[in-house]
Amino acid sequence: MLNVALISHSPHMTGAERMLTNLAILLKQHVDYEPIVLIPNPSHGKMTEVLAQHGIMWCEVPSMKWYIAQQAHDVPAYVSQLLPRAEEYAEALRLIQADIAIVNTLTNLEGALGCFEANLPYVLWAHGVIDSSMSAGTPAVRASFDKVALNLASHIVTCSEWTSAFFQDLVPHKPVQTIHNWTDMRADGEVQRRPATFCALSTLEPHKGIDILIEAAAILKEQGLPVKVELYAAGHSEKQLRGLTSQLGVDDVVEFRGRVSDVQRVYQSCTATIMPSFVEPFGMVAIESMSVGTPVIASAAGGLTEIIEDGISGILVPPGDAVALAGAMRKVFEDEVLHKKLVSGGKQRVSTFFAASRAIDDFSQVLGKISKITSPYRDEARFLIDLLYLLKSKASSGVHATTPAPTVLLIENQMAYVPFSPIAEQKAHSRAVAKQSEDLSSIPFHWYSFVSQANVGWYGVEFSAIYEPFAQGAEILVEVVKNGGIAAQALVTIESIRPQTTCAARWPARLDIRENDKVDIRFSCRNMIKSLRLLEWNDGNFAYPVGSLMIENGYLSEAPLSPLPRNDSRRLPSHLRILKRLGGVVRTS
Known part of the structure; x- marks a missing residue:
């Protein structure tokens, strides 16, 4: 029998928590599994009452602080609190002798990092897509920590093929599987239907x-x-x-x-x-x-x-x-x-x-597969943890009091994400607001102009696009103009459109940007009948996209923010400081 730890992100009984509880009930009825639910602040919700009715064990764990609500300047302090809590989660997993775990939702990292510390493989159960417009925190922070949780997972389960397609694009090297939600609710003949x-x-x-x-x-x-x-x-x-x-x-x-x-x-x-x-x-x-x-x-x-x-x-x-x-x-x-x-x-x-019978069969196959994994975390995963500890050391040194916090994201080919402009982003929280750009389908190009203040190896850009409801598809051409000449191009094709989506444009090869290079990023739209706009920070004097740059780790000329040796391949990239050079947005044909 396998002990399965189900790590809840809250003690309440709303959508995702209700499905986690329903899964615990199914596992309890299965001869091969013993579920134990880890709950933060259990006295604040009704989850324990439902579990008790079905004889399911639960364990109290430290309260979580959700990363989806964090701003960029909060990151070092957040990480310095996160890591000790993750160690407590690991201790709880050892205490209940968990064999495998299921981490519920993309909202926090305590459960995922606790599994890492305990060397325990976990399934990430992603119940949906949280677009930037639905999150109170900085989008780049949310995206960065999302991908940490996704990359550490041994398997990712989602509730629909639509959701699976979204996450498969983010982590194409990870197994992503759809297991539809289920219900055993049946009609009660005593309730009378009211017309109209x-x-x-x-x-x-x-x-x-x-x-x-x-x-x-x-x-x-x-x-x-x-x-x-x-x-x-x-x-x-x-x-x-x-x-x-x-x-x-x-x-x-x-x-x-x-x-x-x-x-x-x-x-x-x-x-x-x-x-x-x-x-x-x-x-x-x-x-x-x-x-x-x-x-x-x-x-x-x-x-x-x-x-x-x-x-x-x-x-x-x-x-x-x-x-x-x-x-x-x-x-x-x-x-x-x-x-x-x-x-x-x-x-x-x-x-x-x-039906529940279909869901438990699917989950049994997933759990059986990952229970055979003896070494769930490769060197790339351990590097992610190194980055978090480096951010923690920065917080304890007090550097973050005067320097914008780096938002770092490692992905499979040794790249990292940083916000478009950390300095401007700080201003944005006090003066600028998130706005939609002009309609790309009605103008030749939409431009953003910068001057680089560091040497960087650049692979692409991630940005947020807003679509008119029920649009059927689009192609977005993203071009980089360096010192007056076109230096890189990428065509982003989108077939299935949500009202807001995160798009990634990757250059065919690494683009080397040097300090003081003048860089323009321009966007144009093709094959789009309805409107398409970009989400941008705008204070009336300058504008820049809500999004991130994909850069190569260890390629910046500035000293790394870590005690690691300079020749260590795991160097943390410095914060890419690119400032807005031209006021407003420039358009040209």
């Missing part, structure tokens, strides 16, 4: 598209349909959404009901469940609603297209299209034959593809 009542169980965040649902409700009210829309949700956008409800005159139609624990009763009491998301890595609400016989009307976004067969087990509409959503809601309400067809099709779809 639609529900949405969500968070009130921009990417969830609740504003589109409110607009659809206004359309239906204007058409004279006596509908009710109940929002079981909370979040940062609640004030704006309440304002939109009043502005459109649907306060009598749309009700804000906050979070709810008895979700099954909500599903069963409604005509249909609405999921109008722009970004949805999976869609747990969809399979729960379908399993109890309530049809789902959803955006054709992300993992939802893997759950719903349009017109058979649910209805899909274009993201951001309130008219189409209102039409689908009206059809499901008025067409009783269609409603019955979707009820039957939804139940069949869930029982066939999203």
